[in-house]
Amino acid sequence: MSSKEAYTDIEIDVLRELGNIGAGNAATSLSTMLNQTIDMAVPVVRITSFDDAVQSFGGAENLVAGVLLSFEGLEGVEESEGIKGMLLFIIDIESADDIVTMLTGGMYEPGSPEFEEMKPSVLSEIGNIMGAAYINSIATLTGLALNISVPYLSTDMVGAILSIPIAEFGALSDTVLFIEESFKGVGKDINSSMSLFAGSETIDIIMKKLGIEL
Amino acid sequence: MSGMLTVGISDFKTSTSPDAVFVTFALGSCVGTCLWDKETKIGGLSHIMLPYSKEFKDFGEINRMKFADTAILDMFMQLRRMGAKPENIVAKIAGGAQMFQSSVGGSMGNIGQRNVAYVKEVLKQLKLPIVAEDTGLDYGRTVYFDNATGTMKVQSIGHNVKEL
Numbered sequence: 379m380s381s382k383e384a385y386t387d388i389e390i391d392v393l394r395e396l397g398n399i400g401a402g403n404a405a406t407s408l409s410t411m412l413n414q415t416i417d418m419a420v421p422v423v424r425i426t427s428f429d430d431a432v433q434s435f436g437g438a439e440n441l442v443a444g445v446l447l448s449f450e451g452l453e454g455v456e457e458s459e460g461i462k463g464m465l466l467f468i469i470d471i472e473s474a475d476d477i478v479t480m481l482t483g484g485m486y487e488p489g490s491p492e493f494e495e496m497k498p499s500v501l502s503e504i505g506n507i508m509g510a511a512y513i514n515s516i517a518t519l520t521g522l523a524l525n526i527s528v529p530y531l532s533t534d535m536v537g538a539i540l541s542i543p544i545a546e547f548g549a550l551s552d553t554v555l556f557i558e559e560s561f562k563g564v565g566k567d568i569n570s571s572m573s574l575f576a577g578s579e580t581i582d583i584i585m586k587k588l589g590i591e592l
Numbered sequence: 593m594s595g596m597l598t599v600g601i602s603d604f605k606t607s608t609s610p611d612a613v614f615v616t617f618a619l620g621s622c623v624g625t626c627l628w629d630k631e632t633k634i635g636g637l638s639h640i641m642l643p644y645s646k647e648f649k650d651f652g653e654i655n656r657m658k659f660a661d662t663a664i665l666d667m668f669m670q671l672r673r674m675g676a677k678p679e680n681i682v683a684k685i686a687g688g689a690q691m692f693q694s695s696v697g698g699s700m701g702n703i704g705q706r707n708v709a710y711v712k713e714v715l716k717q718l719k720l721p722i723v724a725e726d727t728g729l730d731y732g733r734t735v736y737f738d739n740a741t742g743t744m745k746v747q748s749i750g751h752n753v754k755e756l
Contacts (some may be wrong), residue, residue, distance in 0.1 A: 428601035438617035499695040530692035530700040537618025545641050550651050573629020
């Protein structure tokens with residue numbers, strides 16, 4: 379295991395392309411679920427200090443909903459073993475209400491007890507479907523065998539939410555690497571993003587698998 | 593606010609000034625530890641992310657402020673150098689939440705619990721009493737620590753502000 383803070387331009391390009399493909403598929407699944415056009419920007423590969431990572435999500439106390447999924451290489455499959463990453467779907471609170479309303483056909487008013495009771499499982503399922511689309515496309519592209527966890531939800535300050543991937547991947551260095559992709563609804567505001575977090579060991583495996591000589 | 597000292601992630605700050613107010617934002621699984629000499633009003637706030645630096649000792653230089661074992665020891669030594677007396681120092685801690693839950697039951701990881709357990713272990717080894725605590729559960733916390741009064745204020749979403 380090594381900790382590294384510097385990646386070559388080629389590695390960054392490859393990571394951006396991975397994010398583009400993964401998030402593209404995630405956006406398509408979101409668009410299908412909502413029957414709505416979703417715009418996405420060019421993904422950004424960030425290698426930043428922990429505090430700057432939090433700033434890039436609107437500051438520590440920004441209130442959001444987050445769905446977290448972890449993934450890992452299938453054990454026993456030689457070249458996939460050792461892969462470890464997390465996907466984090468972040469959506470601002472108003473957009474979260476909008477998205478749940480759209481998906482449930484406006485059955486309940488946001489804020490009503492029925493709505494609030496249903497919201498966690500609906501948001502978890504959205505994150506789950508998008509995360510699976512993301513990871514499956516990366517698995518197909520790289521030929522890696524990847525396992526994905528069930529979705530976990532937290533509605534809280536984004537700094538507190540980010541403490542989980544940062545603690546997982548920030549042990550060895552004082553930076554964290556993630557590929558961030560933001561989504562916007564066309565017509566309706568759906569401010570959300572999906573980020574892939576991984577350690578340098580995982581990135582090395584992916585590069586090798588894609589035949590990128592370092 | 594004048595004299596506000598912001599403590600980042602994997603960071604600690606100390607001060608001899610009674611006007612100092614420390615703040616660390618949005619602790620999730622991380623733990624905030626306030627140490628304060630109640631006589632001289634010399635105090636500090638640390639924000640650790642992981643319990644135990646020794647797990648990573650084979651991987652080269654580490655940031656000592658990131659881990660409970662090294663951060664709290666270093667902050668304690670710094671307070672002593674600034675004139676705090678060990679027998680007067682008390683500790684207050686907050687954070688260490690389990691942030692993520694599954695809608696079908698269960699939660700992700702136990703890093704918050706491990707952080708709290710290890711912070712307590714280090715404080716015990718240093719013989720520093722924990723006089724206030726707001727840890728665990730499933731929500732994030734912003735912590736303010738007032739060097740004049742030794743009050744730890746904990747703010748979170750959907751919960752009342754606590755003054756401890």
